[in-house]
Amino acid sequence: MSAPGKREEVLGAIRRSLAVDGNDSARLKTVQDRIKSHSANLIPKRGQIDHAARIKLFIETLEGQSAHVSRAGSLEDIPQIVADYLLDNNLPAEFRSGEDDLLESIPWDKSPALTRHQGKGVASDAVAISVARSAAAETGTMFLTSGKENPTTLNFLPDTHIAVIRADTILGSYEDAWNALRDVYGIREMPRTVNLISGPSRTADIEQIIVMGAHGPRRLHVIIVD
């Protein structure tokens, strides 16, 4: 897109400074191999634990980051959990979500008071629900991907964000989570946006005092479903 010489100007300056050749096959191979193997570097031991311990770590860490976490024995339990949470927080009994299969298989009519809207986020939304594809227990970090299943705007526009995650997709490290995404999207492929979310929005820009709800959700509620 840039004017033709600019690209060569920058690349040429790099090669002059490094005293290298852009066609050096050994260098090219090094780069190709590194991308192809995408080997993990050091992964902290913290997340390298069994499944039950991982879930415990995930919950503790998220709660430490001001998120609210609850567990659902099955998809059937989710409507009640959502309804109770909204009631407890004095929020309207309606939410917006995308078309994720997991959300489609939740029997929402079990809580008839709940109204579900679908589509991307709009300014007036108070509550949104999305499904996290995966998580790294290491820092209580969920991986959410863009698309009509879970529009990205739902993660940021509403005051309250509810994320549903399957217990078996809670992994130890970010590296594990990326590999899970590679299985879905393919090698070297990504959806438009991958949001790693570890809590509700916050800022400390005024006198280093932490305030929740800077621009994104003030509340993050995570429902782990077995």
Place this chain on the structure above:
Amino acid sequence: MRPHSRSFKNNASAALKDASLQLALGGIKNGFVANRAKARANLPEFEDLRDEARAVKEHALAHLDLYLEEYEKKVTASGGHVHWAPTATDAREAILDICRKAGARTVTKGKTMVGEEIAINDHLEGAGITPVETDLGEYLIQLRNEPPSHIIAPAIHLTKDQVEADFRKIHTTLPYDRVLEEPAQLVAEARTVLREQFLAADIGITGANLLIAETGSSVIVTNEGNGDLTQCLPRIHIVITSIEKVVPTLEDACTILRVLARSATGQEWTTYTTFSTGPKREGDPDGPDEYHVILLDNGRTEMLGSEFHDMLRCIRCGACMNHCPVYNAVGGHAYGWVYPGPMGAVLTPSLIGIDEAGHLPNASTFCGRCEAVCPMRIPLPKLMRHWREREYDKGNTPLFYKIGLKLWAFMARHPRLYQGLTGLAMPALARAGRRRGRFKSLPFAGGWTRHRDLPAPQGKTFQQLWRERGQIS
């Protein structure tokens, strides 16, 4: 912004006398510094991760041309556009061109230090486009028409009373008698005001903490979520970034991200870490129609392979300034341009020249804390020393300093004379200062005693004490 690093000394003197600035800076020790120490203690692998992060970046820099080509290939394949910008002017032209073609009136902005570096706001305004900063700190300083004073906490120099006064002055459509005492009330007001801007913007501009060659993704880290609203709502997303941000793989990115937040705010991981790849895909209900990346050089290729090469590993965490006694005393504005503190003292002369920024590498006690905490293990004091040498070689050093340095060098080469003179001076000073234990003023030491007392020596030189101790052990 136009640099005013030449007046560092005057800036620093004024900063020391600025009571509200001193109050604001006082929070760094119990905030960023204490939190980093906690985060480091909580992760046994932290020091090893620093080594690995450094290795990742060194590998990426050694193959920078090839990783940038790979990165560009993937951005293009995902439907995005890469604009190469050898200079700040090239970057601005590319951005303004995109804005003009889109007929943009307002632009929301996530935090971008490269955006500050190329003074993009001034140029957008010049073209009749309104830039709106959305990071709370950046918004606060935009209201005051000030540059950031810290690379991750741009408004760290402000107190909440100053913010309240600004909000009352600028947000005139809100009732004047509203309560704005607590940070939470100020944040809520900024949220409401900026929400309108997010929804109205034609273009969103963000920076990038990292670029990934494997996937053609740009990565931002935020806690507010402003960067995300900036890029998922408008029709066009522009990423302003620089060439040294590229790393090979997602795994490599994670290694660097593991040390970034811990070193910066002391968080284990930021609230939001966002990987963006191209424009929205077919069937996506939201996201931008266009995705542009501006890849800025602006002097970086000259640093590559030079004595300042190590500085290209910098990931802009701000740990060096948080731990710097000079930064903590004078704040970021004294440095006179975009990048303050130790990293700024090395980077600024590289980007705007040693003639303009010669004071900055001298604004250091060489205590070494910056290097000790730098997650990328950049030898900042050594790099500052290189600038001091260059400055001396260029003849920019004032005559008074030169004479002093010559005198010192002569003494250092004649140890007997040195020991003889200091052997006389120390007992004399000790006698003179015996009563008070310190000096309020002293000839040739006015620069020191104007701001604080000089403790009186105890009477013996270091060499003498060393010899005595040698006999004991």
